[in-house]
Amino acid sequence: MLLGIAILITAGLAFLVVMPLLAAEGGSERALPIDVTPQADLKRRRAVIYENIQDLDFEHKAGKISGEDYQAMRQHYLSEAAQLMLASEESEAMNDRDAYIEREVAACRARSRPPQESYVCPKCGYENAVPVKFCGECGARIAGKK
Numbered sequence: 001m002l003l004g005i006a007i008l009i010t011a012g013l014a015f016l017v018v019m020p021l022l023a024a025e026g027g028s029e030r031a032l033p034i035d036v037t038p039q040a041d042l043k044r045r046r047a048v049i050y051e052n053i054q055d056l057d058f059e060h061k062a063g064k065i066s067g068e069d070y071q072a073m074r075q076h077y078l079s080e081a082a083q084l085m086l087a088s089e090e091s092e093a094m095n096d097r098d099a100y101i102e103r104e105v106a107a108c109r110a111r112s113r114p115p116q117e118s119y120v121c122p123k124c125g126y127e128n129a130v131p132v133k134f135c136g137e138c139g140a141r142i143a144g145k146k
């Protein structure tokens with residue numbers, strides 16, 4: 001009897017722990033737009049804030065929010081929007097930097113790549129595409145330049 005209760009409790013706990021995880025996963029998948037670049041995300045969040053500000057304006061006009069609260073909340077939203085704007089500018093600058101670094105790395109790799117001649121067979125002249133010790137065509141030893 002006790003064992004049965006223990007199993008039930010354990011199963012119940014496992015259910016409680018796992019279910020929100022599954023729900024969160026499914027939910028975020030559905031909520032995520034196709035375009036999930038950092039810039040797109042920032043843009044989306046900014047749009048949400050602007051919507052909040054519009055709602056706030058509307059509620060203030062409708063007399064639902066006092067002037068003091070309205071000003072404080074509006075200020076809060078505006079500073080949040082400003083932060084997001086800065087963040088999106090930063091992330092764009094970062095992208096430029098990343099592209100620059102990638103170009104430099106690619107150029108560096110191209111320079112450090114051993115010359116193709118090293119793998120041309122001295123005996124038969126076959127051009128081995130990859131670094132090899134022996135010719136892929138005739139099996140002669142290839143003295144790589146290194």
Ligand SMILES: [Zn+2]
Nearest residue numbers: 121124135138
């Ligand atoms: Zn050869």
